[in-house]
Amino acid sequence: MTVRLDLSYDGTDFHGFARQKDVSTVQGALEAALATVLGPIETVVAGRTDAGVHARHQVVSFEAPEVDLARLQASLNRMLPASIAVHRVDRERDGFSARFDANRRTYRYFIDAARVPSPFSARYSWHTGHDLDVERMDESAAHLVGAHDFASFCRRAEGRSTEREVLAAGFSSDGNRLVFEVAGTAFCHQQIRSFVALLVEVGRGRRDPEATAEALAARDRAAAAGAAPPHGLFLWEIAYPAGLAEPPDLP
Amino acid sequence: MTVRLDLSYDGTDFHGFARQKDVSTVQGALEAALATVLGPIETVVAGRTDAGVHARHQVVSFEAPEVDLARLQASLNRMLPASIAVHRVDRERDGFSARFDANRRTYRYFIDAARVPSPFSARYSWHTGHDLDVERMDESAAHLVGAHDFASFCRRAEGRSTEREVLAAGFSSDGNRLVFEVAGTAFCHQQIRSFVALLVEVGRGRRDPEATAEALAARDRAAAAGAAPPHGLFLWEIAYPAGLAEPPDLP
Numbered sequence: 097m098t099v100r101l102d103l104s105y106d107g108t109d110f111h112g113f114a115r116q117k118d119v120s121t122v123q124g125a126l127e128a129a130l131a132t133v134l135g136p137i138e139t140v141v142a143g144r145t146d147a148g149v150h151a152r153h154q155v156v157s158f159e160a161p162e163v164d165l166a167r168l169q170a171s172l173n174r175m176l177p178a179s180i181a182v183h184r185v186d187r188e189r190d191g192f193s194a195r196f197d198a199n200r201r202t203y204r205y206f207i208d209a210a211r212v213p214s215p216f217s218a219r220y221s222w223h224t225g226h227d228l229d230v231e232r233m234d235e236s237a238a239h240l241v242g243a244h245d246f247a248s249f250c251r252r253a254e255g256r257s258t259e260r261e262v263l264a265a266g267f268s269s270d271g272n273r274l275v276f277e278v279a280g281t282a283f284c285h286q287q288i289r290s291f292v293a294l295l296v297e298v299g300r301g302r303r304d305p306e307a308t309a310e311a312l313a314a315r316d317r318a319a320a321a322g323a324a325p326p327h328g329l330f331l332w333e334i335a336y337p338a339g340l341a342e343p344p345d346l347p
Numbered sequence: 348m349t350v351r352l353d354l355s356y357d358g359t360d361f362h363g364f365a366r367q368k369d370v371s372t373v374q375g376a377l378e379a380a381l382a383t384v385l386g387p388i389e390t391v392v393a394g395r396t397d398a399g400v401h402a403r404h405q406v407v408s409f410e411a412p413e414v415d416l417a418r419l420q421a422s423l424n425r426m427l428p429a430s431i432a433v434h435r436v437d438r439e440r441d442g443f444s445a446r447f448d449a450n451r452r453t454y455r456y457f458i459d460a461a462r463v464p465s466p467f468s469a470r471y472s473w474h475t476g477h478d479l480d481v482e483r484m485d486e487s488a489a490h491l492v493g494a495h496d497f498a499s500f501c502r503r504a505e506g507r508s509t510e511r512e513v514l515a516a517g518f519s520s521d522g523n524r525l526v527f528e529v530a531g532t533a534f535c536h537q538q539i540r541s542f543v544a545l546l547v548e549v550g551r552g553r554r555d556p557e558a559t560a561e562a563l564a565a566r567d568r569a570a571a572a573g574a575a576p577p578h579g580l581f582l583w584e585i586a587y588p589a590g591l592a593e594p595p596d597l598p
Binding site (some may be wrong): 173182211215218272 | 355356357401403424429430431432433434461463464465466467468469471523596598
């Protein structure tokens, strides 16, 4: 049967999602727990996340022998560390892929704009230490929407296309917290953290709001401004076409 | 001069507020940082917190040589770990005591009521794993308000009175999070965590809402239900009589 897991995790103590030898990863922890219940399992993930990046909503799929889904969920949550939570376990149609069927990925990046950073959001937001103009950042973010070649914002991967479609991008503020929300069909490696790094330069007044459009046109990594730190970034929500399961109640 | 610090801290990695030999405490970290700027300093605190308990708002006072307050704040925040934030440094009138002048202490205790606990609130809330009836807990909490002998809810301290005045106590829900807020002029050791432990028994339906009133009347530690874990508890706000500084912008 084809199984789908909807989960969230605190990425602080993981070397990213993807399985690696000798270091702790989310996929490694998940597959180790699955193995004790089901035997060896290879999981497919909707959105790989880098070291330190969090997921409020992540989706994983795999092929498995027939199993009681409620019991599988209880076993996984008992075995996994408190930093990983499995919110739901569903059976999907044969051939479902958490990665290839996903049609919209939403991320949020949080910035702590308080003068003195909060000890309670230190794990989950970036304290830039600068005054930021959120309207200016929002105006600049709008240039990123659409189908473009995002070469300036992608970590180079030989032979891979850097064309993507961004469906929505905007900055808002929520008290002392600034929130960048961006949605797309898919993203390349470091794309969102590269967006944030340049938008912070715009928010500080060191670049014009048109800097995002100029960087897009340049198709050159050097035209951007590096990458913002990983701990402010959350994979926020994965969406699938109608007919597949809706996301569960999430934190 | 008499100096007042308004601070917050994540208590996860501290053995409580109060200075102790050979273990990491908030007071120990703070006095070590103060010592490098001002020489040896003895601080007085508004509300001592136990190991693992957090403070959104804590106040500390001390006598010090004349010093530039803005610079002192910047130095402290540079030296202290990210888990402690100094939000403001003020000069108070001679003789001001963060402890003896405080006239209202407010605490909040957070319970994660989601079926599967959130990885993002694991440090800051108690996941009891039981369905809780918040209206029943709120009804039961009301019995705690007033001037009483709280012996049933206080960790015993030979020769010390256990009479206190609770000014307000109530449970509310905020999505999947239940919040117990309690205010008083002062509290004895473990009083709030003991309230919460009994109220959770009430919320689970194992005790009647009158259990709080009965426990009060018994004046016996065995009439309560132990203490809830520390990591759900926040010292939320310390208030002083009019004329003293208002609390700063807090997380």
